[in-house]
Amino acid sequence: MRVTQQQVLDALSRVASPRGAPLTNANVLSAISVTDGKVFFSINVDAAEARAWESVRAQAEAAVRAIPGVSTAMIALTAERKPGAPQAAPAAHRHAHGVQPASAHRPPQGAASPMSKQAEIPGVAAVIAVASGKGGVGKSTTALNLALGLRDLGLRVGLLDADIYGPSVPRLTGINEKPQLNDDRKMIPIKRFGLSIMSIGFLVEEDTAMIWRGPMVMSAITQMLRDVAWGTLDILVVDMPPGTGDAQLTLAQNVPLKGAVIISTPQDLSLIDARRGLAMFKKVNVPVLGIVENMSYFQCPECGTRSDIFGHGGARHEAERLGVPFLGEIPLHMSIRTTSDEGNPVVASEPDGPHAAVYRAIGTKVRDQLQGAIAAA
């Protein structure tokens, strides 16, 4: 059954805003996206009023979900602080899924970690971020293969593709089905390779994902973290959007991270970017579990000979200099690329090969640092 925008508007007109006017007359709705029964939009309000709007967001979501033919409704409450307005209480925007500009979140120097206040995700022992200072360094490829390496260690592992600007997990895993909803109306992550996987790319077309406005990034990701039935997981690996801008900083602050893994290539520029990544996590008191050097050296597919054409080892030195663990070197190898592009990552497709061993070794170093959190859960 085809759902129309008019049906969504009709449903929303029956939801009252905090001041009583119908939601459709409150001048707070973004454009409404309706594709294949999936409805997305945001309610944009002043941060000072965010708390009052949370129940409206929930009612709007329920009203849209009740429309016959709607399979998914994802409604974000974005709360933008007006210049000069006082800062809303942190609880208001946390509960409201709303976000303020990252600058408003920044803790004063030496303040207690905002992470300590983040609500854990029920059933998930440890959430970790895989981040990079810039795009194209192999962050997503590494996140997926690391998740598989952790799986091989006997852990229950999930993967959340939080790169909503350019989700690549659907391509890397070959998943093109849509998540179903359970009885609690939570999205059921897709099971593939023994991982529980969720990506905004399962829900929207790639170009739709690109148009999310800054503040919506966080609310979309919060919903993917909290409105997904993750079940019981030892580790949830979050593939972060590339870069170290405000969106990434806000994300690092708002997700209950137990640690971060930074991916870099040996080229100097990328190492500089990696340093920015380190600084970003330090700022929000998220422990850096270590640096991975990707495309570290070239391994000849025919003879297996190794050539250090990029002057590899920069990331190891950098890690030593900065006092963070060095997690390992992944070669630049054709089969890592081709297996990724075919949606059959190398750890799954060549489990006995040398690359899988590298990812498992990195996974072991990550697991060892999270042992406490996993055991506590």
Ligand code: ADP
């Ligand atoms: P990012 O997430 O940093 O943008 P991707 O994981 O999408 O990067 O990787 C970018 C490209 O590099 C992809 O085509 C991927 O297959 C390839 N790639 C990543 N790591 C390696 C590697 N170690 N060897 C060969 N190709 C790689």
